[in-house]
Amino acid sequence: MGNFLAGKVVAVTGAGRGIGRAVALACAAEGAQVVVNDYGVSVAGDEPTSEVAASVVKEIEAAGGQAVAVADDVSTMAGGRRVVDTALARYGRLDGAVCVAGILRARMLFNMSEEEWDPVVATHLKGTFTVFRAASAVMRRQRSGALIGFTSGNHQGSVSQANYAAAKGGVISLVRSAALGLHKYGVTANCVAPVARTRMSADVPMELTEIGEPQDVAPMVVYLLSDRAREADITGQVYTVAGPKIAVWAQPRELRAAYAEEAWTPGRIAAFLPGTVGTDPMPLLERLTDMARAAATGARPNA
Numbered sequence: 304m305g306n307f308l309a310g311k312v313v314a315v316t317g318a319g320r321g322i323g324r325a326v327a328l329a330c331a332a333e334g335a336q337v338v339v340n341d342y343g344v345s346v347a348g349d350e351p352t353s354e355v356a357a358s359v360v361k362e363i364e365a366a367g368g369q370a371v372a373v374a375d376d377v378s379t380m381a382g383g384r385r386v387v388d389t390a391l392a393r394y395g396r397l398d399g400a401v402c403v404a405g406i407l408r409a410r411m412l413f414n415m416s417e418e419e420w421d422p423v424v425a426t427h428l429k430g431t432f433t434v435f436r437a438a439s440a441v442m443r444r445q446r447s448g449a450l451i452g453f454t455s456g457n458h459q460g461s462v463s464q465a466n467y468a469a470a471k472g473g474v475i476s477l478v479r480s481a482a483l484g485l486h487k488y489g490v491t492a493n494c495v496a497p498v499a500r501t502r503m504s505a506d507v508p509m510e511l512t513e514i515g516e517p518q519d520v521a522p523m524v525v526y527l528l529s530d531r532a533r534e535a536d537i538t539g540q541v542y543t544v545a546g547p548k549i550a551v552w553a554q555p556r557e558l559r560a561a562y563a564e565e566a567w568t569p570g571r572i573a574a575f576l577p578g579t580v581g582t583d584p585m586p587l588l589e590r591l592t593d594m595a596r597a598a599a600t601g602a603r604p605n606a
């Protein structure tokens with residue numbers, strides 16, 4: 304047992320399997336009391352059960368740690384609230400909230416149904432909001448705490464997962480908003496974009512050349528939850544963790560600007576924009592040819 308999070312109470316959603324489980328175990332190993340939340344569904348969001356959350360609690364307790372299971376669906380306000388209320392009822396405080404819970408329903412945009420869109424956005428984006436909403440009120444009163452959202456490199460866009468990409472982009476904006484709104488109360492908010500072998504990464508249409516295991520992601524989360532990260536004023540950031548690699552994403556910013564002496568017209572924009580303001584190249588667009596070739600041969604291109 305370590306002491307990086309000694310005395311802290313941390314809630315982790317999606318903690319029954321994969322990265323969430325690795326995070327929950329790592330937090331407990333570093334001295335935190337852990338609320339293990341998992342609705343226990345399949346990758347598609349079906350077949351809920353509380354057994355997966357309870358099994359992680361048993362692992363933590365067998366190793367000498369303290370944990371409690373919560374099987375609520377965090378895509379509901381009541382579910383997110385219960386995760387936080389459980390921490391308060393059992394341990395008296397909440398120092399960190401980590402939102403890993405997610406599902407996938409892949410489909411091309413032009414074929415995607417409302418039933419495939421809504422649950423994915425609800426689990427990833429609303430599920431982060433519901434926990435952040437309840438946790439931030441507690442942390443504001445405490446004047447301390449850390450919120451951690453989970454995003455993906457797919458926030459850049461996705462060929463066949465527009466629902467997932469939109470939700471993950473929303474998580475980043477939510478985290479940055481939390482960082483801005485809660486900074487004066489001593490609360491930090493950051494995002495982790497993991498690349499790891501999990502149930503959800505198994506069907507990625509590209510061969511990931513930079514990829515790790517769920518346990519590779521956990522140390523970054525533990526650090527972001529710790530006083531060391533708060534003392535360094537790390538907030539509003541997005542970090543990729545892929546095996547041995549850690550990277551930070553750029554903050555959104557304007558690249559180039561132009562000003563008209565007269566009001567813009569479509570004609571003036573057509574003459575001016577391509578060569579002056581220009582574009583910012585889209586890296587994923589360049590990979591579409593490789594992906595199409597791979598689809599034709601049955602292979603997976605390198606990412």
